Amino acid sequence: MEVVLGVAAVLEAEPQGLLAAVPPHSACAVPAATDELRFPAAAPSIADVLALLRSVPLASNGAGMIEQMRELEDLKCAAGARQADTAVAFDCQQRREQAAAGVPAAEQGAGVAAQIALARGESPARGSRLLGLAKTLTGMPHTFAAFRSGLLNEWRVTLVVRETICLTPEDRAGVDEELGADTGALDGRGDKAIVAAxxxxxxxxxxxxxxxxxxxxxxxxxxxxxPAPDTMTYLTALLPVAQGVAAYTALTKDADTARAAGDERSRGQVMADTLVERVTGTPGGISGVQIQLVMTDRTLLQADAEPARLPGYGTIPAAAARDIALSPAATGTTEDPADIAGRHDLELWVRRLYTAPVAGELVAMDSKARFFPAGLKRFLRVRDITCRTPYCDAPIRHHDHITAWHDGGPTSARNGQGLCEACNHTKEIPGWTAKAVAGPRHTVATCTPTGHTYHSTAPPLPGTTFTATLTPMEGTAVVPFLSQSANYPAGSRRPPVPQRRR
Known part of the structure; x- marks a missing residue:
């Protein structure tokens, strides 16, 4: 296990920073952001542009290939800038609709970022950042122009906005003019140089x-x-600089002391082991904490190669799962007895999970209570792993009724899903609906205010073979997110194209 002590504020640690810093209606007051989207009746569609791009032949020589790559990079930037234009226009349009529907001014704009995230195949948190970026760029014309022309890509534009988000709109515009990104002043500079400037x-x-x-x-x-490669994980602490340095110094001192006393572990191993023991308060690290390792009986008892699943991490090799389950005293650093001296064995509990044949869906549990009982909550966490909203990998915080309890929805496994806090609140916004539908396993169809439907199928449990199937209610392929399907190549994350509700 590697621990990273971060001491600098980064955009990823500020999921609402860009959006929260922008006045809710500031972007709507900029006519240029919406005027450019008024195409003539005969204007080509994005599909036409894509078809034209696919028809462009590959260059026949090295120089031509390099030129094509540069031009494609410019095209990516132009497309990203148009996405920003569209996001701002969509935000304004949704606010107008919500105002006409009588939504209080303080609540207007709710759910907009979530819809943008679904359309772009991003998490809700990133959708908020993308909308905030787009709205901020309307007040930074030079940076926006550099984005459109390809002088700055989306990430470097994000860096510029991130470093100026604490300023007033007037000062931000002043910095934008001073930098003159559209004149090529930042051309050729790397990320660090741009941030410094x-x-x-x-x-x-x-x-x-x-x-x-x-x-x-x-x-x-x-x-x-x-997750990190090879069944490792990154435990990251974002700390004030003084606390981060103090924690790191304490670990290095303990490691140096142990090494001086003859400990054969490396300095990094001692630091990692010491951190785990201090955080958990237990020699060996994880005694007394349920880690909910999920595997087939064949993997556990018959040395089968079927991978297991560790909530909070993901899929792990069968051999690693057996090591965790059957050799709880080992730290994984070395087989030397000195490596496990003084550590306590873990208590191993086996909880049977029954799955349906072929589909591998967990057998359902029901309750007449309004709130999900502890056993049913555990069931949902094992089945869903993370938030069930498409593209959202956030941990499960809420155990949600798909059809609300006050609308007659039962407290059951079929009517339950695990959601993060933000997605559970988004689901309650007027115009959003969700329902359980037929699918290969537990499947939820979420419909947004614009009428687009997105499907989320519970991931397969270990030991399940899955291929894409058709949903009788919708007639569209349902593919579990982050899973391989018959329709897409291995490693593809592309979901079915969202269907318009009629």
């Missing part, structure tokens, strides 16, 4: 705001977990 310009404009931003960043300290 923008940060310096922002500080010259308003040093107090930059200082306040640094102070506010300390309130956003957090800890996150994400």
């Amino acid at each position: 923008v940060r310096a310009a922002a500080y010259r404009r308003d040093p107090a705001s930059v200082a306040k931003r640094a102070a506010r960043a300390a309130t956003e300290r957090s800890v996150s977990l994400r």
Whole structure:
């Protein structure tokens, strides 16, 4: 296990930062953002543009191929800028509709970012950042022009906006003019050089705001977990610089002491093991904490090669799963007895999960209570793994009735799904509907206010073979997100094209 102590505020740690810093109607006041979207009746569609692009032959020589790659990069930037234009126009259009429907001004715009995220195949958190970026760019014409022309790609435009988001719109526009990104002033510069230039310009404009931003960043300290290759994981702590350095120094001192006393583990291994033991309060690290490892009986008892599933991480090799289940005292660093000295064995509990034949769906559980009982909550967490909203990998925080309890929806496995907090709130916005539909396993169809339907199928449990099937109610292919299907190549994350509700 590797631990990364981050001390700098980054965009990924500020999921609402860009959106929250932009006044809700500021972008709607910029006519250019919507005027460009008024095409003549005979204007080509995006599908026409895509068809034309696919018809362009590959260049016949190296120089031509390099030129094509550069031109395609410009095309990507132009498409990204048009997406930003469209996002701003969509936000304004949705706000007008919500205002006409009597939605209070403070609630107008709710659900817009979530719809943009679904359309772009992104998580809701990233959808919020993309909308915030688009709205902010309307007040930074030079940066936006550089984006349209390909002088700055979407990530570098994001860096420029991120470093100026703490400024007032007037100061932000001043920095935008000073940098003159559309003149090529930033051309050829890498990410760090661009950040340094923008940060310096922002500080010259308003040093107090930059200082306040640094102070506010300390309130956003957090800890996150994400998978790493080879059944490892990154445990990341975003900390104020003093605390991060202090924690790292303490670990290095303990590692140096252990090494001086003859510990054969490497310095990094001692630091990692010490961190785990201090956080869990237990020698060996994980005793007393349920890790909910899911595997087939064949994998556990018959040395089968079927991978297992570890909630919070994902799929792990069968051999690694057996090591966790059957050799709980080992740390995984070495087989030397000194590596496990003084550590306590774990208690191993086996909970049977019954699945339906072929589809591999967990056998349902029902309850007459309004709130999901503990056993049913555990059932939903094992079945769904993460938030069931398409593209959202956030941890499950809410156990939700797909059809609301007050609308007659039962408290059952079929009518239940695991959602993150943000997606559960989005689901309650007027115009959003959800229902359980027929599918290869538990499948939910979510319909947005624009009439687009998105399907989410529970991922297969270990030991399940799955191919895409047709949903009788919709007549469209239902493919489980993050799973391979018969319609797409291995590793593809592309879902079925959303269907318009009629």
